[in-house]
Amino acid sequence: MDSFHSLLKRRRQRECSGVLATLRSAEGHAYRKPGAAMLIGPNGQLDGHLSPGCIEADLARLADRVLESGRSAFMVYDVREADDLSWGEAVGCGGRLEVLLEPMDATLVAALDAVERALDEGHAVKLARRMNGEGLVSEYRVQYGDCWHERFSRPLDGMQRVDQVISFYYEANPRLLVFGAGDDAMPVVELASRAGFSVIVADRREALCSRLRFPSASLLVSDGVNEMGAALAIGPRDRAVVMTHQMAQDRDLLVLLAKSPVRFIGLLGSSKRVRRLTEGLLSPRDSRLHAPVGIVPFAEGPERIAISIVAELLEDIRQEGASISLRAAVEAEKG
Incomplete structure (x- = not known):
């Protein structure tokens, strides 16, 4: 992606x-x-x-x-x-x-910086280019929500009359929350980042949750579970994979996720382990629960496991898009 x-x-x-x-x-x-x-x-x-x-x-x-x-x-x-x-x-x-x-002059760079900031905040962004009669961009406008937020003008010689406007809409990358910074999380984070996710790695072990180990992560969070919840502001389009491999910490994280509006909860491990972790928190019929996570159950080796997990995440992205399209079609029909 x-x-x-x-x-x-x-x-x-x-x-x-x-x-x-x-x-x-x-x-x-x-x-x-x-x-x-x-x-x-x-x-x-x-x-x-x-x-x-x-x-x-x-x-x-x-x-x-x-x-x-x-x-x-x-x-x-x-x-x-x-x-x-x-x-x-x-x-x-x-x-x-x-x-x-x-x-990539100073004007375009400033406009792209503004777009990136808005996307990082989760906004859908409209980037408009106002062009003169010679086809040169005289101004960039950045919009999210109901109004234009920033404008960046480029001084041009000659006529400044706007002949045409070119606009494109850009969506923010979906967020993936990876709870656990062990070695097996590294290929998951790298592959998911390359696949178009903004990946956040969270682990209370600060020595493991480092930029050296996770250079492609959008954010690193090293703190307790409650502090993680406050820092992450989990939303309904977020996906999470729990892989600390510590039963007590995984259970605490599931308590946090079960109460949140998160869309996808991925768990590693056997069915017995999953039952112990989710008992009283998540029903096996909860559509958010993906356990064992990955389209190839019990794949062997960290790289294959990572490919399996990211493939299931991408399938969930596809299903979400299909659901949004269907809702839009139904609303249009009602209208």
Whole structure:
């Protein structure tokens, strides 16, 4: 899940500069949806993709021109014909893509920082670009909720009349709460982060709950269970996996989670262990309970277990999306 939220986080972690490439429109078969973005570093390093690899090399070449001029540019790639000789080979993408290339100057960086802050707070964000007659971005606007919150203007030569506005909506990454900072939690956190989750690692063992062990985690919390609950503000779209491997602490965490609106509670261990942990707290029929967690029960080895867990989390994301779509369709029908 190469989300915009994840891309912004990687940009900050790696102190990326260069060019932001955003898919403005896509017709026909396309690898990504409009609004998808990638970063192109000053030396052609790529972070993210807009296609299966059909246009990235050309975008990297064009990014040098954008950096040199300091001006944004539009590129159109029409690869709807599988034998398009202009590409020299059958690229097979099958779509018409329009891409906006923008230099990462101070104005754009400030706008992206504002978007990232809003996404970190769990808001859905609208990022609008106001463009002049030459197709240059004169202003960025960031909106969440019912009003515009921040504006970032770029001084341009010539006419300042706004010719068009391009807007994209971005959702915050779903949160995954991993309770437990043992060695087997490390591949879960890394893989879930790469899959598009904002992962929070919580463990009272401060020596284990460290940035060195969990470099991709969005947040590390080392405290008691009650303090964890206050710090995390668990919401109805959050998912949790309990893996401290300590019965008393796992039970305390389940007490916290059972009272919360959390959507998904994953537990490791045998059915006997699960019964002991959940007795009097969670019914086996509680839809939130996933035990043993993972689409492959009792997978062996930390890497396979991590893949199994993250696969089930992604399936839950899909089910949530299907449920939201169904509710929206029902509401539209009623209206």
